[in-house]
């Protein structure tokens with residue numbers, strides 16, 4: 395039986411399709427893309443494979459879409475990152491801007 399993966403943003407209305415994409419410059423990884431919102435997801439195994447190909451074993455780099463929450467912008471932290479950093483609800487995080495963008499780390 396084929397396992398179906400639903401988009402976490404669109405829910406059960408959108409089954410994600412296996413598709414190769416550029417995970418990092420020059421590294422093509424297999425992932426899942428939502429046909430509706432175009433968001434990419436990787437399973438933990440797919441991520442490990444991509445990280446190995448890239449030569450990084452302990453870093454994660456995943457893309458997520460911002461959404462509005464009241465008057466603010468919010469982002470859902472992917473499960474793999476929550477697990478790797480052992481993040482918990484209500485835990486404080488620190489925002490840090492760099493030339494490359496935004497770094498969020500446990501405070």
Ligand SMILES: [Zn+2]
Nearest residue numbers: 401404428431
């Ligand atoms: Zn979607």
